[in-house]
Amino acid sequence: MRAAFTDPMAHQDLPPPPAGLLDDAGLFLDFDGTLVDLADRPEGVVVGDRLRALLARLPDRLDGRVAIVSGRSVAQIDGFLGDTIARFAVVGSHGAEIRPAGGTTLLPDRPASLAAAERAFADRFGDDPRVVIESKTLGVAIHYRGAPEVEQEAHALVDAFAQRDGLTAQGGKMMIELRMDGHDKGTAIATLCEGPPFAGHAPVFVGDDLTDEPGMVVAAHHGGVGILIGPMRDTAAAYRLDDVAAFLDWLELNA
Structure with a gap:
């Protein structure tokens, strides 16, 4: 499910959660x-x-x-x-x-395409200690918190594999991940x-x-x-x- 934001007060701060919010939740x-x-x-x-x-x-x-x-x-x-x-x-x-x-x-089973992507990510960034390639059960992520200048390249590399192999590019805080769709x-x-x-x-x-x-x-x-x-x-x-x-x-x- 893709998040759809319709909040008309997107720039107005939200209140803290009230006491009792967890009751029966x-x-x-x-x-x-x-x-x-x-x-x-x-x-x-x-x-x-x-x-x-x-x-x-x-x-x-x-x-x-x-x-x-x-x-x-x-x-x-x-x-x-x-x-x-x-x-x-x-x-x-x-x-x-x-x-x-x-x-x-x-x-589900891990797609073989993730292993190929992981090798490609390691080939490109494996020699840079500031960049972390994180292997996951059903995904692989590039963390560039230590090298923010590679953000555009990392995203382009993940996007290329996502488009070719039917996977999903998932952005996050100073990282980009290739993972299963659906x-x-x-x-x-x-x-x-x-x-x-x-x-x-x-x-x-x-x-x-x-x-x-x-x-x-x-x-x-x-x-x-x-x-x-x-x-x-x-x-x-x-x-x-x-x-x-x-x-x-x-x-x-x-x-």
Whole structure:
């Protein structure tokens, strides 16, 4: 589902989320830029004890209605959060991977074209330590935070493979990703909202990036809301908090 923004007050700031927003809700959480601060390299994010303690109490607070919804693979999220999210649903690869709480991960086969693209990206940028090529279960990303001057070239390279192989070019914060088509965070949230424990409960989706906008749209469509983390921009979210620290403060008071 492609996000369509119709907010007539796109340049007016949004209020912070109110107390009680999570009462009887389903909570869907992005990872990077929402639960943890962004890092120069994807593997460099830090999961602190405070975050682990907050996450550990969410399943009881919400009767199991909590999910991580990330562009990373499910395996990567497990690597960062481990047993802390044993009772969570986890969505990875921008919606292409879904693992219900306590279940097994459902995912399609990785297209061979992604391996060819990964080799091409490494051939072009592998000698530049400022650029990170991140291999994912169902995608491959070029992170150029350390070399912003290569942005145009990185996007052109990903776009060329996307057009040739029927894949999707997914932009993000100082990165561009090539991934499978037909899935996004919104489609995954919609799928989870159809079954227990989320069915019948308004979804609250929290995210920071443009890749999170389909999730904001679906949350609103299902009677819930989105919470934007970070600076104000055009968004389908209803509420906003300044940064990861502000969101963790809010979650601590409301979870």
